[in-house]
Amino acid sequence: MESTLLVDLSRAQFALTAMYHWLFVPLTLGLSFIVAIMESLYVKTGNEEWKKITKFWMTLFAINFAIGLATGIIMEFEFGTNWSNYSWIVGDIFGAPLAIEGIMAFFMESTFFAVMFFGWNKVSKKMHLLSTWLVAIGSNLSALWILVANGWMQNPVGMEFNVDTARFEMKNFWDVLFNPNAVSKFLHTIASGYVMGALFVIGISAWFLLKRREILFAKRSMIVAASFGLLTSLFLVFSGDESAYQVAQNQPTKLAAMEGLYDGHSRAGIVALGQLNPDKQIGDNQEEFLWSLEVPYALSFLGYRNINAFVPGMDDLVFGNEELGIESAQSKIEKGKVALDALKEYKNAKKEGNLIAATTNLQTFRDNECYLGYGYLDDPKSIIPPIGLTFYSFHIMVGLGGWFVALFFFVLYFSMIGKIEDKKLLLNAALFSIPLGYVAGEAGWIVAEVGRQPWAIQGMLPTGIATSSVDETAVMITLSLFAIIFTALLIAEIKIMLKQIKIGPQGESHV
Amino acid sequence: MNILRKIFYFYIDGFKNMGVGKKLWLIIGVKFFIFFVVMKLLFFPNILQTQFTTDEQRADYVIENLVKER
Structure with missing residues (x-):
């Protein structure tokens, strides 16, 4: 980079x-x-x-x-x-x-x-x-x-x-x-x-x-x-x-940032007005807002058309949530690195004329391709926007x-x-x-x-x-x-x- | 031919009778000069077009950038 x-x-x-x-x-x-x-x-x-x-x-x-x-x-x-x-x-x-x-x-x-x-x-x-x-x-x-x-x-x-x-x-x-x-x-x-x-x-x-x-x-x-x-x-x-x-x-990370949502939950409300807690960090237990006015259920409804829907917060997206099937950023980063390594090996194998290695690496790349971008990241928290x-x-x-x-x-x-x-x-x-x-x-x-x-x-x-x-x-x-x-x-x-x-x-x- | 003449004079009359448009065309001219001559030529070379001659070279360069150790 x-x-x-x-x-x-x-x-x-x-x-x-x-x-x-x-x-x-x-x-x-x-x-x-x-x-x-x-x-x-x-x-x-x-x-x-x-x-x-x-x-x-x-x-x-x-x-x-x-x-x-x-x-x-x-x-x-x-x-x-x-x-x-x-x-x-x-x-x-x-x-x-x-x-x-x-x-x-x-x-x-x-x-x-x-x-x-x-x-x-x-x-x-x-x-x-x-x-x-x-x-x-x-x-x-x-x-x-x-x-x-x-x-x-x-x-x-x-x-x-x-x-x-x-x-x-x-x-x-x-x-x-x-x-x-x-x-x-x-x-x-x-x-x-x-x-x-x-x-x-x-x-x-x-x-x-x-x-x-x-x-x-x-x-x-x-x-x-x-x-x-x-x-x-x-x-x-x-x-x-x-x-x-x-x-x-x-x-989902953009939505969580738009709403200042760290800890995801079902029946999530929309913050109509609020002041973010400037000391709040991903994964800590501090309050998200110094003060806020919330419209109950609205975020679940507007985001998923269901007032009972779970809206993932930034903590869920960074650390994952097994119960709800949300993959952690670390897991995506590891798969992204596999994709990048496979791409590199594919290019080397093609240069050397090794078709078997090229085919194997191409398949590995395709299996992990959708995580490609994550392979460049080192810190799971870096998936969160400002x-x-x-x-x-x-x-x-x-x-x-x-x-x-x-x-x-x-x-x-x-x-x-x-x-x-x-x-x-x-x-x-x-x-x-x-x-x-x-x-x-x-x-x-x-x-x-x-x-x-x-x-x-x-x-x-x-x-x-x-x-x-x-x-x-x-x-x-x-x-x-x-x-x-x-x-x-x-x-x-x-x-x-x-x-x-x-x-x-x-x-x-x-x- | 008659139609072409009409179109020609349509534009000529239009430009002749412009009011604030004259000032706007001047701004457009200056702007285009700054953008396409000064900025584009001096500051904004197309890196891949100027540094490489074939698409294959460009692709190799980008792939190298994508997979290089970080």
Whole structure:
């Protein structure tokens, strides 16, 4: 395994680029659909006010899209340089989805973007509307392929490890595409983007109402965004439940960390609020929480659809639980080392032309292959992800998700009864909820990615082995450069966006 | 031919009449230069592509990394 500093720097660099990338993506996903709905209303009613509304939000969509464009490509650079082992090993699995993503994004978005922005009064209303919808659908389909790849890392299915090419090879494309982790992750992620888009529109509309500007524009925008936001935030809760169910099935250590569950038990409750005991260690008898509020039975039910189900805690997963058939991490580590030794001996036997030894070792490898990643670990406790970061990120995400449902409900209610402009507190809450949407989205990714440590590919490849042997100083330099460049881009986005918002929908609306 | 002309002028008119889009294209240009020229060429070589010539060599290198003593 590479030095801890190199692995940490490579992870920090990837996390920085991914988190900055995710500042731009969710708004693209959500705002594209909101704009398409607004334009549909324009085409249906012929009311010019809807056209003005559509063009204003379309301009903000363009700013976000342009600034965020290609920030994701940096991660592909990093795969080749900082994660070359990983990149090679997964190349056969990721090649197809990422190629489809690239082609689809390029052709759909570049073609229909032009019509969407340059086509007002030049193509028919229906053609323009179709283009707007296709941009929205295309953006969301791009996300599908990336999330299929990510879902596979969380739950590697439909593949076999080729011992001669050192690659996971795809055996069944449909298993990879319809991997339950990928499906739930895709739905949950795009739903979070829709909620972000709705929060953005509501927050800025609230600002106009607080300033007593563009009243009709703001109220109409709010009704569309609050309706869209309420529906999608409820779907976010539903897809989040399915996501957590998949985590319970395939990544029990992540679930235990999300809930701060050390000692597993039946009829387990969910900690709605709580403070982890910082002195608590795996296997000791200290209390898990300094204080907590628990919803009884909920974790058993949500994780296993049965209120009596046993939910394994971190102690069970590290030390094993014979009574319940849970294998200890030590046992998995030993089997992983057998797999690694067999792989090594297989390669040696092939080099020497000893086919009998090669066949025997290959069989031993296959028998223990599913423990491969554990062979790189020495300490059974290292299967546990960072508990504090995973637990608090999860609870921040869930708490904010609940707040967004309530916010959309009240904004929609007061908008429908025509009293929204009098509700100053609610309007201020809507305005200040824009950054909260970003906080929730980033927290969700922290749960997904920090929570699956120590694995780059669940159970098969630890992060430390996935890292390239590169110069630590080079990684430090690029990490700093990315921090500077992305921060500059973020500042540019905020400045251009604020200027355009202040101009308002009455101003020049050409992109 | 007429259609190609129409498409050509569609884009030309679109670019001519851009407002905030001009600033956005400038940012996109600068960003692409930094990402694809500066960063990619100076800091992000594809290690396996540059150090080895065949897939077999690349596979051997990765296998060595996977099974080396730790």
